[in-house]
Structures are given as structure tokens and as C-alpha cells.
Amino acid sequence: MFDLCNSYEQDKLIMNELIDFIRQPWPWYVAGPLIGLTVPALLILGNKSFGISSSLRHTCAACFPADIPFFKYNWKKEMWNMFFVLGILIGGFIAAMFLSNPEQIRIAESTQADLAALGITDYSSLLPSQIFTWDNLFTGKGLVFFVIGGFMVGFGTRYAGGCTSGHAIMGISNLQWPSLLATIFFMIGGIVSTHFLLPVIFDLFF
Amino acid sequence: MEKFLDKDIEVKVDKPEECEAPNNQETSERFIGLIKYLVVGILFGIVFVKAEIISWFRIQEMFRFQSFFMYGVIGSAIIVGIISIQLIKRLDIKTLKGEKIKIANKEFRKGQILGGFIFGLGWAITGACPGPLFAQIGSGFTVVVVTLLSAILGTWVYGKFSDKLPK
Numbered sequence: 418m419f420d421l422c423n424s425y426e427q428d429k430l431i432m433n434e435l436i437d438f439i440r441q442p443w444p445w446y447v448a449g450p451l452i453g454l455t456v457p458a459l460l461i462l463g464n465k466s467f468g469i470s471s472s473l474r475h476t477c478a479a480c481f482p483a484d485i486p487f488f489k490y491n492w493k494k495e496m497w498n499m500f501f502v503l504g505i506l507i508g509g510f511i512a513a514m515f516l517s518n519p520e521q522i523r524i525a526e527s528t529q530a531d532l533a534a535l536g537i538t539d540y541s542s543l544l545p546s547q548i549f550t551w552d553n554l555f556t557g558k559g560l561v562f563f564v565i566g567g568f569m570v571g572f573g574t575r576y577a578g579g580c581t582s583g584h585a586i587m588g589i590s591n592l593q594w595p596s597l598l599a600t601i602f603f604m605i606g607g608i609v610s611t612h613f614l615l616p617v618i619f620d621l622f623f
Numbered sequence: 624m625e626k627f628l629d630k631d632i633e634v635k636v637d638k639p640e641e642c643e644a645p646n647n648q649e650t651s652e653r654f655i656g657l658i659k660y661l662v663v664g665i666l667f668g669i670v671f672v673k674a675e676i677i678s679w680f681r682i683q684e685m686f687r688f689q690s691f692f693m694y695g696v697i698g699s700a701i702i703v704g705i706i707s708i709q710l711i712k713r714l715d716i717k718t719l720k721g722e723k724i725k726i727a728n729k730e731f732r733k734g735q736i737l738g739g740f741i742f743g744l745g746w747a748i749t750g751a752c753p754g755p756l757f758a759q760i761g762s763g764f765t766v767v768v769v770t771l772l773s774a775i776l777g778t779w780v781y782g783k784f785s786d787k788l789p790k
Binding site for chain 2: 439442443444445446447448449450451452453454455456457458459460461462463464465466467468469470471472473474476477481483485486487488490494495496497498500501502503504505506507508509510511512513516517522524525527528531532540542543544545548549550551553554559561562563564565566567568569570571572573574575576577578579580581582583584585586587588589590591592593594595596598599600601602603604605606607608609610611612614615618
């Protein structure tokens with residue numbers, strides 16, 4: 418009887434440790450390979466090539482095709498992609514509701530110093546609360562960070578024919594040099610934006 | 624016959640713009656069949672949030688070269704992807720339905736440079752590529768719905784003017 422109790426206690430301890438382990442931020446060497454495994458998973462499950470930005474195009478094709486040739490294709494055949502991105506949204510909800518890390522996000526000190534110089538100091542959530550709130554929607558911040566930023570993501574990924582998933586992961590995994598080229602220009606754009614656009618944006622709106 | 628086999632191995636997409644993440648399965652799937660992609664998406668979304676890949680801060684670290692984290696994530700994902708695709712090709716691994724696995728080649732277009740650059744500008748501002756946008760919304764940053772709608776608008780505007788842009 419006593420033994421049984423003891424093993425129950427032990428089980429509880431192990432369970433708690435496991436939950437603690439899941440709740441803490443996962444290291445890159447766990448997350449990266451899991452993301453990489455999405456490539457063979459989708460191929461083996463149903464001959465699907467990994468790519469996320471295509472879902473934005475399917476949305477256009479399904480909802481506002483407006484007789485544009487680019488949106489005239491059999492989007493119904495690509496419904497799997499919509500299920501996939503809906504899953505990502507639900508996964509985000511599950512992780513945030515049940516598996517979230519109670520502590521502040523810890524980032525490199527040098528980045529913290531750079532961001533402090535721009536006026537970003539709140540690390541209580543994964544996205545800076547000084548930007549990503551509804552209160553900012555109809556302000557200069559909202560215009561730049563949501564409307565213009567989002568537009569560039571949508572326009573740019575489609576013009577490039579893919580995003581980080583379709584080009585950087587799926588394309589390079591399949592040894593496609595145009596995907597490597599696209600990825601290099603994603604990075605160049607990001608670096609230019611970080612070092613030249615963000616300082617101006619923060620100067621104007623913070 | 625030989626020609627037929629060749630065709631099977633590499634899918635040449637007539638119009639490279641047709642669909643970049645295509646469904647190459649020959650048999651169609653019903654609603655229930657599509658649930659498996661929802662499940663893969665859910666697992667994927669959990670990884671995105673748990674590894675803090677959806678964080679605007681992590682993207683800033685990356686573009687400032689101040690942390691190895693995102694390079695580790697993307698780099699190890701690519702390594703696993705390369706190994707997986709090589710195994711699929713060399714061992715001729717089939718889909719669950721027994722079909723040959725097909726992966727379309729990406730063809731060079733100027734858009735990979737111009738569009739890629741524009742996407743990069745937006746990526747550093749929003750702190751999200753399209754995948755994390757969905758995970759950010761799910762994890763409670765509901766205002767990102769506006770970013771997503773704007774990204775859909777950007778996609779639409781590209782579609783509208785695609786034939787007038789440098790190819």
C-alpha cells in the first residue's frame with residue numbers, strides 16, 4: 418500500500434517535470450527538425466508540396482477572383498492548404514492556452530539594447546505590446562506594422578512564388594537554386610528593413 | 624514507355640505560376656481526408672509558438688545577427704528536409720495511397736529577386752512570414768488579422784498586375 422502511494426507520488430513528480438519541460442521554450446534543435454519533417458510528412462500523406470503563402474492566393478481565388486487570370490485555377494483541389502493553415506492557427510491557440518511559458522521571452526542582450534534605443538522595452542509577450550494591440554490600429558504604427566507590412570508580405574511572397582516555407586525550406590530541401598536565390602533576397606530585404614526602415618519608422622511613430 | 628516514366632519523375636509545370644505548393648495527388652480527397660492536413664498544421668503551429676518562432680523579437684535577433692536561434696531553426700529544418708527528400712527519391716518511397724511522389728522544380732523568375740526583397744522588407748516589420756501570421760492570430764494576437772487581410776490584399780494586387788511586372 419505504502420509502495421503504491423510512493424509510486425503514485427513519483428509518477429506525479431515525473432508528470433510535473435514533463436509538463437515543465439513542455440512549457441519552457443523549445444530549443445532550435447528540437448523545433449527545426451520538427452519543421453523539416455513537415456516536408457516528408459505532407460509528401461507521404463498525399464503528395465503535397467509544403468508551402469504556406471499559397472493559402473493567401475487560394476483565398477483570393479475562392480473569394481475575389483474578379484476575372485483575373487492569376488486567380489483562375491482549380492483552387493478546390495488545393496483545399497488541403499487551407500486545412501493546413503487553419504491547423505496552424507488552432508495549434509497556435511493550443512500552445513498559447515495550455516503550453517505557454519509563464520516567463521518573459523529572453524532574447525540576446527545586444528538585441529534588447531538595440532530595441533531599447535528604438536523604444537521597445539516590454540517583453541511580457543511574444544510580440545511587443547507597444548506595437549501589436551488593437552489600440553494602435555488607426556494610428557501611424559498600425560498603418561505601418563499591420564497594413565503596409567502585411568501588404569508587402571502578401572505581395573512579395575506571391576511575386577517571389579513562395580515564402581520561407583515554400584522556398585527556404587521546401588525549395589532548398591529539393592536543391593532548387595531559384596529558391597536559394599529567393600531566400601537570399603528575403604534576408605537582404607529583412608536586413609535593409611531592420612537597419613534602414615525601422616529606425617525611420619520608430620522615429621516617426623514612437 | 625520511357626518517355627512516360629520520365630514524365631512521372633519530374634513534373635514540368637507548364638505555367639510556373641500555376642501553384643507553388645501544389646497538390647500532386649491523383650485521387651481527390653474528401654473532407655475527412657483533408658483532416659490529416661489540419662492535424663499536421665496543428666502540430667506545426669504548436670512548434671511555431673513553443674519555439675517562439677512567431678515572435679517579432681526573434682526575427683529582430685535574426686536580422687541583426689545577434690542570435691543563432693533562427694538560423695539554427697531554419698538550417699536544421701533544411702538539413703532534415705534535404706535528407707528526407709533524398710531518401711524519398713533514392714528509396715522510391717510512395718505516398719500512403721501508393722502514388723509516386725512528385726515535386727515540381729522551381730524555375731527562375733525575376734520575382735524571386737524583386738518579390739523576395741519586398742517580402743523581406745515586410746518580414747522585418749511585421750515580424751512574421753505567412754505561417755507565423757496564422758499562429759500569431761491563434762495565440763491571441765488578434766490584431767494580426769489586419770496584417771493577414773492586408774497580406775491577402777497584397778496577393779490580390781500582385782495577381783491583378785502580375786503581367787505588367789518584370790518576369
